[in-house]
Amino acid sequence: MNEQLSWKVGGQQGEGIESTGEIFSTTLNRMGYHLYSYRHFSSRIKGGHTNNNVRISTKEVRAVSDNINILVAFDQQTIDLNSHELVQDGIILADSKFSPEKDENLNVQLVSIPFTETAKALGSQLMKNMVAIGASARLMNLELQPFKDMIYTMFIRKGQEIVDANHEALIQGYQLMDDEMVRIKGDFEMLPSDSEPRLFLIGNDAISFGALNAGVRFMAAYPITPASEIMEYMINNLPKVGGTVIQTEDEIAAVTMAIGSNYAGARSFTSSAGPGLSLMMESIGLSGMTETPLVIVDTMRGGPSTGLPTKQEQSDLMQMIYGTHGDIPKIVLAPSDVEDAFYTTIEAFNLAEYYQVPVIMLSDLQMSLGKQSSAPFDVSRVEINRGKTITEDIEDQADEYFERYGDEEDGISHRPIPGIKGGIHHVTGVEHSPTGTPNESPENRQVQMDKRMRKLKDFTMEEPFKVQGNVDSDLLILSFLSVNGVAREAAERIDADVTTVNLKQIHPFPIDALRPYLDGAKEILVIEQNYSAQLQSVLKMNYPGHDRIRSHVKYDGTPFKPEEIETHINSILKIKEVM
Amino acid sequence: MATFKDFRNNIKPNWCPGCGDFSVQAAIQKACAANGLEPDELAVITGIGCSGRLSGYIKSYGFHSTHGRSLPVAQGVKMANDDLTVIASGGDGDGFAIGMGHTVHALKRNIDITYIVMDNQVYGLTKGQTSPSSGKGFVTKTTPEGSKENPIQPIRTALASGATFVAQSVSSDIKQLTAIIQQAMDHKGFSFINVFSPCVTYNKVNTYDWFKENLIPVEDIEDFDHTDAKNAMQNVMEYDGLLKGIIYHDQEAKSYQENIEGYLDQPLIKKEMTLENDTFDELMAEFR
Numbered sequence: 098m099n100e101q102l103s104w105k106v107g108g109q110q111g112e113g114i115e116s117t118g119e120i121f122s123t124t125l126n127r128m129g130y131h132l133y134s135y136r137h138f139s140s141r142i143k144g145g146h147t148n149n150n151v152r153i154s155t156k157e158v159r160a161v162s163d164n165i166n167i168l169v170a171f172d173q174q175t176i177d178l179n180s181h182e183l184v185q186d187g188i189i190l191a192d193s194k195f196s197p198e199k200d201e202n203l204n205v206q207l208v209s210i211p212f213t214e215t216a217k218a219l220g221s222q223l224m225k226n227m228v229a230i231g232a233s234a235r236l237m238n239l240e241l242q243p244f245k246d247m248i249y250t251m252f253i254r255k256g257q258e259i260v261d262a263n264h265e266a267l268i269q270g271y272q273l274m275d276d277e278m279v280r281i282k283g284d285f286e287m288l289p290s291d292s293e294p295r296l297f298l299i300g301n302d303a304i305s306f307g308a309l310n311a312g313v314r315f316m317a318a319y320p321i322t323p324a325s326e327i328m329e330y331m332i333n334n335l336p337k338v339g340g341t342v343i344q345t346e347d348e349i350a351a352v353t354m355a356i357g358s359n360y361a362g363a364r365s366f367t368s369s370a371g372p373g374l375s376l377m378m379e380s381i382g383l384s385g386m387t388e389t390p391l392v393i394v395d396t397m398r399g400g401p402s403t404g405l406p407t408k409q410e411q412s413d414l415m416q417m418i419y420g421t422h423g424d425i426p427k428i429v430l431a432p433s434d435v436e437d438a439f440y441t442t443i444e445a446f447n448l449a450e451y452y453q454v455p456v457i458m459l460s461d462l463q464m465s466l467g468k469q470s471s472a473p474f475d476v477s478r479v480e481i482n483r484g485k486t487i488t489e490d491i492e493d494q495a496d497e498y499f500e501r502y503g504d505e506e507d508g509i510s511h512r513p514i515p516g517i518k519g520g521i522h523h524v525t526g527v528e529h530s531p532t533g534t535p536n537e538s539p540e541n542r543q544v545q546m547d548k549r550m551r552k553l554k555d556f557t558m559e560e561p562f563k564v565q566g567n568v569d570s571d572l573l574i575l576s577f578l579s580v581n582g583v584a585r586e587a588a589e590r591i592d593a594d595v596t597t598v599n600l601k602q603i604h605p606f607p608i609d610a611l612r613p614y615l616d617g618a619k620e621i622l623v624i625e626q627n628y629s630a631q632l633q634s635v636l637k638m639n640y641p642g643h644d645r646i647r648s649h650v651k652y653d654g655t656p657f658k659p660e661e662i663e664t665h666i667n668s669i670l671k672i673k674e675v676m
Numbered sequence: 677m678a679t680f681k682d683f684r685n686n687i688k689p690n691w692c693p694g695c696g697d698f699s700v701q702a703a704i705q706k707a708c709a710a711n712g713l714e715p716d717e718l719a720v721i722t723g724i725g726c727s728g729r730l731s732g733y734i735k736s737y738g739f740h741s742t743h744g745r746s747l748p749v750a751q752g753v754k755m756a757n758d759d760l761t762v763i764a765s766g767g768d769g770d771g772f773a774i775g776m777g778h779t780v781h782a783l784k785r786n787i788d789i790t791y792i793v794m795d796n797q798v799y800g801l802t803k804g805q806t807s808p809s810s811g812k813g814f815v816t817k818t819t820p821e822g823s824k825e826n827p828i829q830p831i832r833t834a835l836a837s838g839a840t841f842v843a844q845s846v847s848s849d850i851k852q853l854t855a856i857i858q859q860a861m862d863h864k865g866f867s868f869i870n871v872f873s874p875c876v877t878y879n880k881v882n883t884y885d886w887f888k889e890n891l892i893p894v895e896d897i898e899d900f901d902h903t904d905a906k907n908a909m910q911n912v913m914e915y916d917g918l919l920k921g922i923i924y925h926d927q928e929a930k931s932y933q934e935n936i937e938g939y940l941d942q943p944l945i946k947k948e949m950t951l952e953n954d955t956f957d958e959l960m961a962e963f964r
């Protein structure tokens with residue numbers, strides 16, 4: 098029996114591959130297994146190979162697997178492109194419709210099952226995915242009832258007949274596989290799960306639900322992969338709480354509309370990916386200069402330019418930290434995993450409003466779109482903090498302009514929202530006096546710039562990073578976003594003192610909190626998905642003079658596998674032994 | 677009740693003496709007072725240019741944004757707080773060059789704000805370059821041989837973009853301009869006003885006198901019907917965009933916000949920020 102298995106389904110895009118993976122994995126989540134999935138897709142809508150990889154485990158998983166155990170193939174290309182990833186004696190469940198063939202050099206098993214034919218005989222070839230799911234369930238010796246329940250909830254709207262037909266397809270798939278079991282080498286049976294209730298969601302959903310809980314009632318955005326699900330979630334759910342979304346003409350409109358709405362006192366945001374963020378740069382400065390709260394979600398994908406629009410990368414980092422001309426206070430956050438994305442999003446909105454600064458919430462394609470298990474969110478941890486925002490009339494204010502940019506000790510001035518009595522003021526992206534009147538005098542410039550920059554001078558969030566391991570270590574691994582899970586899994590395979598640090602507060606860099614761990618590490622390794630080792634550069638800048646800082650990068654568009662990192666760590670630790 | 681003077685502050689505009697923008701400012705202040713507004717109920721959102729300085733010269737909430745972006749900021753403000761009267765404003769470069777995408781989309785979106793363009797057919801703030809509405813042959817630093825492009829006719833663009841309120845006037849006619857702004861603010865939906873506002877420093881062609889000679893009041897055109905878009909467009913084309921008055925007014929149209937069910941029950945900023953526990957549970961259950 099297996100603690101964990103990796104299952105992959107592949108075929109032509111637009112053929113229901115996504116829904117096959119979706120139905121299979123959602124059911125397993127409801128059964129109490131831990132899941133981590135990875136979708137391979139191209140920018141084409143119809144045609145082109147696509148696959149969905151689901152890692153199933155009885156324990157927490159936060160990374161793709163090194164290889165796969167079961168490959169469900171709806172076409173020959175799926176076999177050709179993926180069977181080399183199978184473990185020794187791994188199994189291909191293929192649709193007999195295309196007379197599947199395997200590479201004779203590979204030590205894998207091929208089972209041909211009439212997915213399409215069976216489905217057709219039951220009335221519609223659409224149900225071939227149910228046949229495949231039934232076969233998979235048999236192979237892994239899973240109970241059928243949860244799958245039946247899932248089918249019922251999915252299709253009852255379409256009528257009992259459809260439910261019955263799909264049930265039948267599932268059962269026939271199960272039986273077809275059952276007939277094959279005598280010939281199968283090896284063990285594909287899953288250990289029972291702990292049956293705990295868990296969520297199964299993509300990072301974009303966690304971010305969206307976080308935004309909703311943070312009190313966001315307005316969003317302005319322009320579609321882009323891999324951010325669109327955020328806007329789509331908000332479009333479906335904001336109306337339930339009286340809010341709305343505008344799909345704007347471009348990202349400049351999106352971000353400036355969000356600025357306008359935040360200025361007027363409604364929590365608002367936008368989400369995009371690299372190309373959109375590039376367009377927003379001037380406006381990020383407007384938010385910084387006018388001290389208007391702003392949250393932007395950047396779901397990173399392969400750059401530059403249009404780059405690898407549907408592939409994993411973490412190469413926006415430098416632009417997110419430094420982007421916009423001139424000096425502004427800005428916060429850049431990176432949730433450590435999907436569960437944390439929910440809480441960190443709420444924190445992002447609180448920080449933006451408390452410090453009156455732009456906050457960039459980073460994600461990456463794998464975190465944004467990789468569906469995975471998460472503990473349920475805890476409503477008691479949801480808190481809204483509006484800082485010095487004034488939403489009620491100011492009674493004793495003289496009939497003059499309010500000092501919106503008053504020189505407070507902490508740098509944070511009071512922010513009356515437009516419409517209230519006694520709060521009239523002016524805001525401008527031009528350097529300005531305390532009342533917001535354009536003012537270019539050297540003295541005023543210095544006071545206002547110092548005031549703005551002071552806001553984040555000593556800023557450290559409650560949990561600037563998540564750390565696992567000791568202060569003193571043989572190796573400290575620093576990573577962010579979806580690389581965290583892979584780094585952790587690799588670290589656990591190593592027989593040495595490895596400490597992993599998932600950086601959450603990217604900017605301002607939390608060097609003081611991090612220093613003890615850095616000082617205590619014999620070696621430091623920064624793992625990230627971009628060409629130029631951007632996070633490593635940031636670390637070196639903040640922690641200079643240390644030749645112990647090594648780098649491991651990947652920029653081919655695919656997520657790291659634990660094995661790749663494991664090998665790298667071993668090579669580093671071995672070098673040490675020799676020395 | 678607030679008067680014209682209540683919309684004044686003590687900041688002296690840095691416009692050149694004689695600049696058309698002074699009168700546009702005065703007309704806005706008059707219209708606001710005449711419509712019974714209080715300064716704290718008004719938000720003036722501007723772009724960058726000589727004209728963009730306006731937000732600092734009217735006593736109200738003001739937001740001087742970036743070049744070309746007054747409209748998206750203004751739409752965001754209105755979406756957040758429908759109780760506010762929102763005016764967006766800026767120059768011809770601001771609205772028809774760098775911000776043209778936003779202008780066309782604001783026209784088609786029809787959010788209930790008023791957009792006033794101070795059209796001097798030149799870039800004032802950057803010291804005299806050609807603008808999208810500069811006439812053909814107009815000589816500037818960037819068009820030493822005269823502009824070779826066809827000028828944009830703002831009211832024609834507005835009509836073609838599905839506008840529900842289109843007007844044009846000239847800053848010297850404060851009386852008409854005030855009346856138009858009042859109607860624009862009353863209009864439920866996006867209202868577009870192109871105001872010829874002469875730049876006395878960099879545009880020696882389109883002067884106050886030039887407009888006196890060349891603008892035709894729509895009242896003088898027989899059978900002009902500002903409730904009929906086709907009629908309006910025909911006349912705009914026939915008179916090369918040199919009309920003065922309310923060009924088109926669709927009184928039946930619904931604003932963007934009116935088309936969202938329940939949106940206007942309460943301004944967004946007054947809506948509850950914390951989710952009900954039931955809503956939280958229901959929404960979280962969708963992730964199972």
Ligand SMILES: Cc1ncc(C[n+]2csc(CCOP(=O)(O)OP(=O)(O)O)c2C)c(N)n1
Pocket residue numbers: 724725726727728743766767768769770771794796798799800801802807
């Ligand atoms: C992104 C950007 N590009 C260029 C400028 C420089 N700039 C400021 S105002 C302006 C044009 C001003 O012309 P217009 O909008 O017609 O306003 P006017 O000064 O004539 O009132 C330009 C090009 C800028 N501020 N921002």
Ligand code: SF4
Pocket residue numbers: 690691692694695696697726727796800801874875876877878
């Ligand atoms: S340069 Fe022209 S537009 Fe600018 S203030 Fe002077 S007259 Fe007005």
Ligand SMILES: [Mg+2]
Pocket residue numbers: 725767768769794795796797798799800807
């Ligand atoms: Mg101009």
